[in-house]
Amino acid sequence: MHIVLVADHAAINGGQAKVAIESALGLVARGHRVTLFAAVGPVDPRLEPAGIRVVCLDQDDVTTARSKLAFAAQAIWNAPAARALAAELAACDPRDTLVHVHAFAKALSPAIGPALRASGLPCLYTMHEFFLVCPTGGFYAYPEQTICHRTPMSASCILAQCDARSYPRKVARMIRHAGLAHVARLPELFAHVVTISDLQESVVRPLMPAGTMFHRVDNPIAVAQALVHEGPPGDVLFVGRISTEKGAPIFAEAARRAGVRAVFVGDGSERADLATRYPEAVMLGWRDPAGVQALMRQARALVFPSVWYEGQPLTVYEALACGTPVIVSDACAGREAVVDGETGFWFRSGDPDALAAHLRRLSDDALAARMGRAAHARYWTAPLTPEVHLDRLTGVYETVMREASARGRATRLSAGPAVATA
Known part of the structure; x- marks a missing residue:
């Protein structure tokens, strides 16, 4: 053709x-x-x-x-x-x-x-x-x-x-x-x-x-298959455009309420405001694909709190492929990739308290590791290569x-x- x-x-x-x-x-x-x-x-x-x-x-x-x-x-x-x-x-x-x-x-x-x-x-x-x-x-x-x-x-x-x-x-x-x-x-x-x-x-x-x-x-999804990270789970990540429609402010507030550190990978219109309002949050800026995947493999979870429909959010699939649980808004297409309670959690869109509750659950290292292994295994049974x-x-x-x-x-x-x- x-x-x-x-x-x-x-x-x-x-x-x-x-x-x-x-x-x-x-x-x-x-x-x-x-x-x-x-x-x-x-x-x-x-x-x-x-x-x-x-x-x-x-x-x-x-x-x-x-x-x-x-x-x-x-x-x-x-x-x-x-x-x-x-x-x-x-x-x-x-x-x-x-x-x-x-x-x-x-x-x-x-x-x-x-x-x-x-x-x-x-x-x-x-x-x-x-x-x-x-x-x-x-x-x-x-x-x-x-x-x-x-x-x-x-x-x-x-x-x-x-x-x-x-x-x-x-x-x-x-x-x-x-x-x-x-x-x-x-x-x-x-x-x-x-x-x-x-x-x-x-x-x-x-x-x-x-x-x-x-x-x-x-x-x-351009992620090479690798073994699941064996060390203790790290921080909770947000990857992408730091904007209102992507739910970045909801993540920052939920992390504060849960007492966990929010790590942002990316940039966008809300970055400066969130850095001022949430000085405990870490703003890493953009990373290349290899750098993002390295952070994902070590993360406790990826949070995808988008409040609009999305198409097919690639970062959700990349995280699962890396063996990282995903906490995803129930209003966006990213929920289709996550088995609630098995490879991550769904939370009520726009609700920082609902997100904070799942962040507290995943402060349990054993649960985070178990969900990460389940995410990795499920993704690689039918990878989107x-x-x-x-x-x-x-x-x-x-x-x-x-x-x-x-x-x-x-x-x-x-x-x-x-x-x-x-």
């Missing part, structure tokens, strides 16, 4: 780009031809030497744009990206080409829709987040600090001041979503959608057109290609035989 991967970024800057780029490298290693089409550079230096064709437009995203007004226009409808994608797809052989869209909301915009439709190529979309169905992409009301259950683009949604920054930015996002739904018609275009958790599918299925085919493909990810992904590609081929045959048959003319 020739797989055209479409993403906002050509280098790893987060989970979406990581999955797209790592899968590109894995697919080309399996003998497929791969093209990566992206809006924002730089380009990951591994791609072109591996034989991957890279088309990078060197455009801005919100972090690099000099003019916020110009970027808002790009985010609503990126016409140059649409023209470039149309030209790229026009050169593809429809007999063996499939387009897999990983991301569009941070730079490419819904303008990719007409280019995809005009190409006639089979395509699918991985729902790393919720931008295909939610204007702000997260089903989360930032001022209220709670999951949003409003119907997207309903009157209550339109009036809700739920954006993380301002209502004018929400208005721009709603304009983009109107273009997505009524001009690009992306939900209709993506008849095949990859989801990464059961919770995610349950949220988006009622909002997608009837007949949409959902395929579960877990993200790959990159090879497993590629097996499942290529299976979905084959399904999409077979359906497209059958649809093409049916169209030719319904057209009847060609009539010769003089």
